Amino acid sequence: MRIALLLSACLFCLNAQAAPVDVASLDRGTWPEKLGSPALFDVASRAEILMFSRSLLASEALDEPALKQRLGLKIINLAALDDLRRQLWKRLLANYTFAQQSCEEDASFCYLVESMDDLREQAGKLELSEDSFYIGWAAPSHAFHERYLNELLRKAALFPQISSEVARFGDHERNGDEFNDRLFLLTFDGGPAAVGGNTDWLTDYLRKQKMNATFFVLGSSLQTRVERSSASDVQALYQGQCVGTQGWQYRSHSHWVDWQSSITRSATLAQNLMPENYVPQFRPPYGQRRADSQGFFQSQGLQVALWDIDSQDEPGKLKADESAQRVLTLMLLWRKGVIVFHDTQDRARLALPMLLHETAQSGLGWQDCREAFR
Structure with a gap:
């Protein structure tokens, strides 16, 4: 079957x-x-x-x-x-x-x-x-x-044969619709990067700006990062930030037989490693998840964290300046919501400062990641 x-x-x-x-x-x-x-x-x-x-x-x-x-x-x-x-x-x-x-x-x-x-x-x-x-x-x-x-x-x-972020399957899925006008949440997918890479730069940059974001980590990458540095180094990496999960691997969770294990295994690792940073949120890779998964997520105390402003900063798509300008245009259009970058990409570390510079006097607010979706 x-x-x-x-x-x-x-x-x-x-x-x-x-x-x-x-x-x-x-x-x-x-x-x-x-x-x-x-x-x-x-x-x-x-x-x-x-x-x-x-x-x-x-x-x-x-x-x-x-x-x-x-x-x-x-x-x-x-x-x-x-x-x-x-x-x-x-x-x-x-x-x-x-x-x-x-x-x-x-x-x-x-x-x-x-x-x-x-x-x-x-x-x-x-x-x-x-x-x-x-x-x-x-x-x-x-x-x-x-x-x-x-x-x-x-x-x-x-939709729904190929699920994505454009529609929700239930109240357990959130995308920033309830945010106030001019309020945006920064999120990053696919990390952590290798030691000394883009994740290090971005978390340090955000702390210097007195900002935070939600980093949705892959369990396999997080485990590798711990093995190649240490648990304390990883805890210091995400200091002041929020950490959710994207599952064990960056692959669609809609038709993967082991999708539940992927989520629980990575969530357990992140929570045990960083209990103060962990948020019970799952970001589905590619936005793909099962239509009948609400019961599972509720039993695990997890929310599905979608987005409505995508940077398209993956390889083969937009350059850093194009990504920043796309995000800014969508911020003007939607006036609130969840922004997604990928912290494994050089484009993110170049696009984010551009975006903050362009909006510095615009009266925008940045959602505290610890308060989002509560």
Whole structure:
């Protein structure tokens, strides 16, 4: 039975997945203003919300064959797509409502939006004149949001056969939806890196900035790090930070026979090694986990920790500056949430300082990792 299910899942993946979607990034240099105050952050936020809403609205005119062609898929889940669109519109309206609170200070991209119909109407009418102060941003932003929307729609179209971060299976799964406006949580996946590597640099940098983050570790990498240094060195490495788990190996936990053992084994190691840093959270590699796993996670006292702002900093994707600019654009769009980097990658140690520099005067807050998802 297990072999049959695995073969069925693999067959679906082969049939469903065709050409990969281009990863979206936006050169923030096309935006003519620094995010030098909370009000200027709001101006840029309103602009990105309206531009994404414009793309989302246009996508609703596509029928099933057109969606399959656009997403490069042979099979799509229309119900999941519709559900994602509803969730996106709900969040976009809430975000624009927050972003327009500073319209008295700067009226750029301020329109009367009091309802979902208002937002849809304004998004449909969005157009910048050739002499607009923001005209250089318009076309690159539109291209970014078309690509980013494709990323989201493609994941929804494959859900739940291929699970991802775009939808939750239950209340045991968290993604920062409940955070306050302008509040973000930093997270890092796939570590720890080798002794003296990127994890060392990032944890030290965060401590110097008086910040913390949640590091989701792989059990095998953590055990290797202990063996090649010491338990006390690893405890010092994560001082002031939070440590969750990604399982024993960085592989999908949706069709892996030993997925439960992978999680419990790595969680036990992290908790015993660093009881003061450990948080009972599991970050599924690739966002993939089983639809029927809620009972297991609840029995283990674990929450599934998803994300909604991905840096795409893995090898073969974005460069460090592109990753930082993607994250910043998504921060403007979503205005709160969980940011994911990979602490085994050089891109993360380059992108994070860029991101903090660009947002230093924007009135943002960084969620204490010990308070997240409590």
